[in-house]
Amino acid sequence: MxxxxxxxxxxxxxxxxxxxxxxxxxxxxxxxxxxxxxVREQGFRQLCQTIISQQLSVAVADSIWQKIVDHRLTNEKAILSSEDKALRALGLSKQKIRYLKSLAGHHIDYQHLNELPDEKVIDQLTRVTGIGRWTAEIYCLFSLKRSxxxxxxxxxxxxxxxxxxxxxxxxxxxxxxxxxxxxxxxxxxxxxxxxxxxxxxxxxxxxxx
Missing domain, CATH: 1.10.1670.40 (Endonuclease Iii, domain 2)
Structure with a gap:
């Protein structure tokens, strides 16, 4: 199987x-x-959206995410080069900004994750501030489609x-x-x-x- x-x-x-x-x-x-x-997409963009949605209503999370997309902040370089003040203006909390910059700063090789065993993937993802085991497991299940x-x-x-x-x-x-x-x-x-x-x-x- x-x-x-x-x-x-x-x-x-x-x-x-x-x-x-x-x-x-x-x-x-x-x-x-x-x-x-x-089925969810793989990569930084998906995890970025997941972090943003943590502890928020669907409507609020969707609104903030759309602003992130509109400002073309869905890649590591864009997040790392953005000032906290500008990100706050889009509705992100200080904590979420710290999480997103941690994710961007880890420069994860998302393609390589496909080759790793489940626990190795979870270990890599949970090194990021703001990503716990639940988030990592959900990524494995829906983005990497693990069985x-x-x-x-x-x-x-x-x-x-x-x-x-x-x-x-x-x-x-x-x-x-x-x-x-x-x-x-x-x-x-x-x-x-x-x-x-x-x-x-x-x-x-x-x-x-």
């Missing part, structure tokens, strides 16, 4: 393989309405896992990693199914996601 999931058909294959090692996933898998493969990634600190995954496994309380990150280890090497497929299950939970509660 490939270590990347680049097509909807490949995601389907990984889901089916996951169900063979953990049949309980069949209870939350709906073949007529399967999880949709999420065995599970963002254990993701709140939606924790809520979905609690419901899926009928746990007494929401599992923390360490517990989530122990649970997900059983789903290797199809943890990305597990994440997709659990995110889909989370959406169903919210629908049951009358919450639109």
């Amino acid at each position: 490939n270590r990347t999931i680049k097509t909807q058909a490949q995601l389907q294959q990984h889901i089916e393989a996951l169900i063979t090692i953990e049949p309980q996933f069949a209870t939350i898998y709906r073949p007529a309405n399967p999880p949709t493969l999420r 065995d990634i599970f963002a254990a600190n993701d709140l939606a995954l924790q809520i979905a896992t609690q419901d899926f496994l009928k746990l007494g309380k929401r599992p923390g990150e360490a517990t989530m990693r122990r649970i997900a280890a059983q789903w290797h090497p199809y943890r990305s497929a597990a994440a997709y199914l659990l995110w889909s299950h989370y959406a169903m939970i919210k629908q049951r509660q009358g919450i639109v996601t």
